[in-house]
Amino acid sequence: MPHTPLDPARLTVDLIRCASVTPEEGGALQVLQKVLTEAGFFCTRVDRGGVANLFARWGEKRAARSFGFNGHTDVVPVGDVAAWSVPPFDGVEKDGMLWGRGATDMKSGVAAFVAAAVDFVRDTPPDGAVILTITGDEEGDAVDGTVALLDWMEGNGERMTACLVGEPTCPERMGEMIKIGRRGSLSAWFTLTGVQGHSAYPHRAKNPLPAMARLMDRLASHTLDEGTAHFDPSTLAVVTIDTGNPAVNVIPAQCRATVNIRFNDAHDSAKLMDWMQRELDKVSEEFGVSGEMQVKVSGESFLTPPGALSDLVAHAVETETGVVPVLSTTGGTSDARFVKEHCPVVEFGLVGQNMHQVDERVEVAQIHQLKAIYARILRDFFA
Structure with missing residues (x-):
């Protein structure tokens, strides 16, 4: 019997309503752990130094191949609350947009890859593992976030074959840019x-x-x-x-x-x-x-040379959006700088024009489009 698809926009609302300003967990990882556990993922908290982190895996621990997603649920402070058009942690949807702190950076990205992963393993269980690493310390010092997750994975024999970080990567138009490295x-x-x-x-x-x-x-x-x-x-x-x-x-x-x-x-x-x-x-x-x-x-600077992973992501992006993405290394730092020590990594996510701003918001349609891209990446990777 087919499962009801997991709505990434609805999940984004649930996450926005968790006031997870770094380093507060705010309930965001609890929301995700419940969703993932119900879908058959093995979940464990990897908290360190007062920072909350979540590891989730569907499939065997030592699978021959595994695809990973990485992201964060912590957000920057809201600034002047009075300057917001809507309360920053209400997750209000209006005019085709979803408003709130973290709407763009990057609770929508996390919701999209969680929804894609849950639907994928329920409907077409892969020959391999799907791994999600989600931190609460990307916007802070990042000492006990993704680094703690990777340290825990190393000590417990967990391994990703390849990883996609779901940070916003597109300057103006959905699908236009994949990050293959960072300065x-x-x-x-x-x-x-x-x-x-x-x-x-x-x-x-x-x-x-x-x-x-x-x-x-x-x-x-x-x-x-x-x-x-x-x-x-x-x-x-x-x-x-x-x-x-x-x-x-x-x-x-x-x-x-x-x-x-x-x-x-x-x-x-x-x-x-x-x-x-x-x-x-x-x-x-x-x-x-x-x-x-x-x-x-x-x-440090790093580069994932153009090849199988960037081709996989680019094909999914072009198929779902009709846009041929460019491969870029522009922008600031991200947690991909840590993941690259573990496995090949690229980044792809939403348009990031208003991240960290007052009235942060994202097009609801883009959240669904991002889920479709991530789902196609999973299907193609395990095909």
């Missing part, structure tokens, strides 16, 4: 320390401000690369220079600055850190000030 990201905090003094007697002080200006200019004016086969040129942005000095007659003792680098596969973070340290040392010596640098690496 790396790092931030560096610099502190230059001199000697405080009177601005009328600069020879008695060691002013760190000109030194910092020189350092930031050297870093920002340097051409990191001209781009690579699948990536645009790497970029470095100076995001702040601070002294905290309100007095016009005082040369301050310290100056601080921060830069952010988005880098392609011509670099790794270690080489970039070495380069910045060399520049810092040069400026410190030149101006007679001391310098310190602290760095946080959010992720």
Whole structure:
């Protein structure tokens, strides 16, 4: 007897109504665990460091092949509630749109792949396993989210043959872009320390401000690369220079600055850190000030070369939308940067124009279309 298809839009509403602002679980994973357990998935919570995560598998643990989906149910804060046209956690549907925080990023994507997976295993049980990894920490530090899930999988003999991350990937039109890689990201905090003094007697002080200006200019004016086969040129942005000095007659003792680098596969973070340290040392010596640098690496660049996985996803997208997607590495970071250490991974999801904005919303029709794409991917993968 045929099963009633799982409505991804209705499931998205249920998820939006869970106020799961990072790191709060808000009940979202509980909603999904109930749905998946009833469909025959083995489910277990993989919570770590105060972060809630869910692992779900249909099929045998050591299946010869398995297809995975990855996503998150945590959302960014709503901002000014009074600026919203609808309450951000009500999941209101009007004018063919579904409104609420997480509607685009990415409760609709999670609902679409959960609905596709549930219908698929009920109607055409595959020769293999379907694995879902869903985190509550993608919008936060991401230390105990997808990383915790992958660590748990490694320790428990769970394996995905390939994985699709359901983040929004399309700039303006449904189906137009698949992400096959991402740039790396790092931030560096610099502190230059001199000697405080009177601005009328600069020879008695060691002013760190000109030194910092020189350092930031050297870093920002340097051409990191001209781009690579699948990536645009790497970029470095100076995001702040601070002294905290309100007095016009005082040369301050310290100056601080921060830069952010988005880098392609011509670099790794270690080489970039070495380069910045060399520049810092040069400026410190030149101006007679001391310098310190602290760095946080959010992720290395990675690429899943065009091939079987991207072809599989592209075929499903074109079949369901009539749009031929481009393969891209643009944008910020995502949890695909962690999954790529486990198995080949690509990203495909909705149009992301208003994610993180006030009045975040998604076309209801797109949610159903996304489910159809994910369902076709599963059918084709296990065909």
